Amino acid sequence: MTRNKWRILTLPLVFFFVSTAFGQREDAGNYDYDREMLFGLNKNTNGGLIGGLFFKLGTRIDDSQFSFFSVELANVKNPKEVRYNTVLGNSYVFGKSNYLYTIRPQYGREIILFKKAPNQGVQVSALAGVGPSIGLIAPYYIEYAVNRLETVREPYNPEVHQSRLNILGTGRLFEGLGESELAIGANFKAALNFEFGVFRSNVTGVELGYQLEGFTKEIPLIVTTENRQVFQSAYFTFYYGFRK
Numbered sequence: 001m002t003r004n005k006w007r008i009l010t011l012p013l014v015f016f017f018v019s020t021a022f023g024q025r026e027d028a029g030n031y032d033y034d035r036e037m038l039f040g041l042n043k044n045t046n047g048g049l050i051g052g053l054f055f056k057l058g059t060r061i062d063d064s065q066f067s068f069f070s071v072e073l074a075n076v077k078n079p080k081e082v083r084y085n086t087v088l089g090n091s092y093v094f095g096k097s098n099y100l101y102t103i104r105p106q107y108g109r110e111i112i113l114f115k116k117a118p119n120q121g122v123q124v125s126a127l128a129g130v131g132p133s134i135g136l137i138a139p140y141y142i143e144y145a146v147n148r149l150e151t152v153r154e155p156y157n158p159e160v161h162q163s164r165l166n167i168l169g170t171g172r173l174f175e176g177l178g179e180s181e182l183a184i185g186a187n188f189k190a191a192l193n194f195e196f197g198v199f200r201s202n203v204t205g206v207e208l209g210y211q212l213e214g215f216t217k218e219i220p221l222i223v224t225t226e227n228r229q230v231f232q233s234a235y236f237t238f239y240y241g242f243r244k
Contacts, residue, residue, distance in 0.1 A: 033243040034060045036203060040239030044211065046076050046231055054237050058110065066110045070129060076100040076213070076231055078221040090169030092142055095224040097156050099138040101180075102213065104187050106131035116195070123195040123205075128188070133213050135183035137220075141171025155179075158223045185215035189235075201244065207237040 040054035052074030058066045077100075081093045108129025116123040139155035145166045146152055153171045161167060191209025211233050218227035 032060075032063075033200075036066075036241055036243040038203065038239045038241030040207075040237045042072065042074065042235055042237045044074075044233040044235035046079065046233040047074060048077065051075065051235065054239060056239070056241070061109075064112045064115075066112075066125075068106075068108050068110055068127070068129070070104075070106045070108070072104040072106070074102050074104065076102055076135075076219075076221075078225065078228070080222060080225050084164065086168050087165075088168050090143075092167055092170045093140070093222075094164055094167070095156075095158070095222045096140045097158075097220055097223050098140055099136075099176075100183075100219050100221060101136040101138060101177075102187075103134040103136075104131060104213070106187065106189070108189075110193065121196075123193075125193045125195075126191070127193055127207075127209075128190045130188045131186070133183075133185040133187045133215065135185060135215055135219065136177070136180040137183055138174075138180040139176040141175045143168040143171065183215045183217060183219060185213060185229075187211065187213040191235075201242060203239075203241050203243055205239055207235075207239065209235055211235050 036056075036058040038054070038056040038058070040056075041050055042052040042054050043049075044051040052072050054070065054072050056068055056070040058068040060066055078096075081096060083091050084094055085091050106129035108127055110125050110127035112123065112125045114122075114124045141153055142156050142161065143151055143153050144161055145168055151168060153175070155176060189209050189211045191207050193205060193207045195203055195205035212230070213232070214230040216229075218229050220227050
């Protein structure tokens with residue numbers, strides 16, 4: 001999805017939630033809480049259908065400010081990846097040599113911009129977080145037809161697997177994870193958080209933001225394009241959780 005399409009999708013959401021929050025601001029009542037625990041699914045411009053899993057613990061500092069610790073597990077893709085279908089109906093990414101799985105622990109601060117009224121309205125907050133990145137570079141396995149009678153599953157090698165017609169699909173889920181190389185880096189995010197839960201003890205919402213991540217070395221994801229050390233993306237996270 002291009003950046004322009006992301007803007008078209010996200011800007012109306014931002015305007016809707018902010019306008020709703022303005023409408024509820026004068027009616028805001030006592031909706032205080034000291035801790036929150038959230039779980040979510042992430043979608044971003046460097047990920048697939050589901051870009052990652054999200055967990056967050058927040059603690060109150062004062063009436064409008066929270067500190068939080070979060071962990072995200074994500075699968076980072078190169079934006080130039082193109083998926084092809086095989087003669088068997090499977091799919092694969094031609095030229096892809098590795099997966100990048102990243103673990104992102106973060107510490108950050110969240111400031112409530114507009115509080116919600118009890119059991120109604122939208123709460124809007126701004127947040128920023130930073131932390132280390134632990135990357136796992138796992139080989140991308142494919143199923144390859146050596147001849148008409150023999151197939152093998154092995155890491156993609158551009159010198160060996162030159163014919164797209166002989167590629168029958170990808171390997172098994174998480175195949176090659178045990179052969180991963182480690183990559184160390186750091187990450188930063190800034191976002192707006194829109195919470196619209198209707199119960200005092202439960203919370204549902206969406207986080208819209210920008211993610212920047214860099215590693216100490218280039219990550220070889222696709223052999224046909226330039227490798228990167230730095231990845232940036234727009235993202236949104238749908239979450240559900242508990243407060244007390």
